[in-house]
Amino acid sequence: MKKFISFINKNRSSVIIVIIGLLIRLMFIPITLYVDLLSATFRQYLFVQDGIFRLSNLQELILSGYLHLFNDHLFLIPQTISNFRPQGDHQIFTNALGAVDIFAKSNLSMRTLFVLKFPYLIFELAATFVLLKIYDDRLKNIWLILLWWLNPILIYAVYAWGRYDIIPLLLVLVSIYFAKKDKVWYSFIFLGFAIACRDVYLIILPLYLIYFYKNKHSLISQILVVYLPIYAIDKLFAFLKNFEPNISSSLYILSASYSNSIDYVLYTTISTNDSKIAPLFFIIPLIYLYFLSKKKKNFDLLVKFSTAVFVVFLVLSRIHPHYMIWLMPFLILAIADNKKFLYSYLVFVVAFFCYFALAFSIRTNITMFLPVNYDLFINVGSLWEKMLISYRSENLILISRTLYVFTAGVMLWFLIFQRNKK
């Protein structure tokens, strides 16, 4: 008890921030519902209950274990699925749009959402533990806690959208931790696991290889070590798929150990009359080359360049709003190391929310709250939408997108060309 009180006394501000962060998360957990959370849960249920393996990725496999433990308490999931199965309608395992209505109207929806999103809190606590091990500086750690636990993008993506990207985030953080401690092989193994969850983390692999480069042999071994978890999980998925009982239904979802997010990269192009160029394909290699040209490469530089690569990727490709959390581990570490990024980061967050509220998720954002007041949110749009009636939405999208790209550019400048003033 004495130890506990002394711990609280020593870390009072951090504990207050974490509790406030928890309160904000708890407010979102039972009242927001996004369709992807349902379809992923249905696939997990199919695996846990019927042994039919149609999981999309490693995150779903990990969460299946949790679902197995709490299966008896999730009455609403089988209830919802049972509305579709007798008719042989298995679309809900790919896209649960049709099931949103049934789920949101139920009295048990908030309780079920709480159970489904609860493991994200555990992953976040684990991520915080790893985050605090990276730097020994007390002030930096308070900044890390603040930027993590009161991070609007993280809260929005994980708790409002209910996405499981917190799992690869944790794996990447572990990889960064080992990179800081110079434990090369562990660092590459965890990066491999993160890539197995989300193939997008492949874009920081070249930076890791440059940072840890010793000779050609070590380079090849490092690539093999990264590939090892990806290969193992791929084989595991293939095995589980072949191991299932005969399926007489029309279930057709393809299981893969990694997602296809790379498809989105051709979104932003510079076009002339005759041709189109995707700037992503030359800006990211240029960042790799610039990192390679640096004579002194340290951990902070690795973090900064990884942030830069992600900023470019996320700004110049077609993304869903929740993808933005892929950037967070690097960005938070970069800000904690150099507070100059903070201001551009804050503007970036505002521009991000404006752009995505206008361009992508205006309807998603309002229907998300169906469980708390079905009759209201099914029938009305947001205040934002009413405002758009008077102002041309195309112009507002253009302005917010420009601000979003511009602040990303400013961040990029600070990350790559500015030196830290120690």
Next chain:
Amino acid sequence: MMKINWIKFWLVVLLAILFSCSHFLIKDLSVQLIAKNIDEFGISDLEIVPNKQEPLTQKGAVVDFSFVPKRDDVSGVILYGRKHKYLFGENLATLTMKINYQKENGENFYLENIIPVSSLRGTIFSINFQPLLDCKDRTVNIEIIANQNLEEATGLAIYNQGIETTPKILYEINLEEELKISYENIKNDRYFFYFYFGLISLLLLAVISLFVIDPKPIDV
């Protein structure tokens, strides 16, 4: 021994009082929100049926449409100028708006408003009226009639020619009422309600205690 920081304590009390007062702030606060069709969910279908669409240049010309609202308290419509031109006319020129529908108890509701043309400058026409009670799932008919010849008047677009010209319905939303409904919805699952608010209260208490109680000085 615990030592309470009284400045922080009174600050928390002040915040609690302000929070309680916020109830009075939203008590009569209403907002107007647009009725939505959420096609991708396939769970709402608010369709506007055009009955008549005449250019409002001649006295007696009519724009007439009907719809079946999904909620009570319809309080306005947004219409679009068909030719993207202003409604020109004398400063005192007016239009008449007639609204009628049959309530569930069989009673006929009829409302007539005079709308000054000068209030409809622009290509988007937002026309508000008193919230319609007991209109949910009833066929509401709205008629707009020109009261005199107008120099250059646009027909209001009421045909479904894409998002830009589809008329929109506005609902009056009372915030306090909606919060009460949300609260009742959470309360429907009693055990979860107790657990959830218990957890929130516990965390709130913890954060207030940590904020208010000063740390014990570390012995040197």
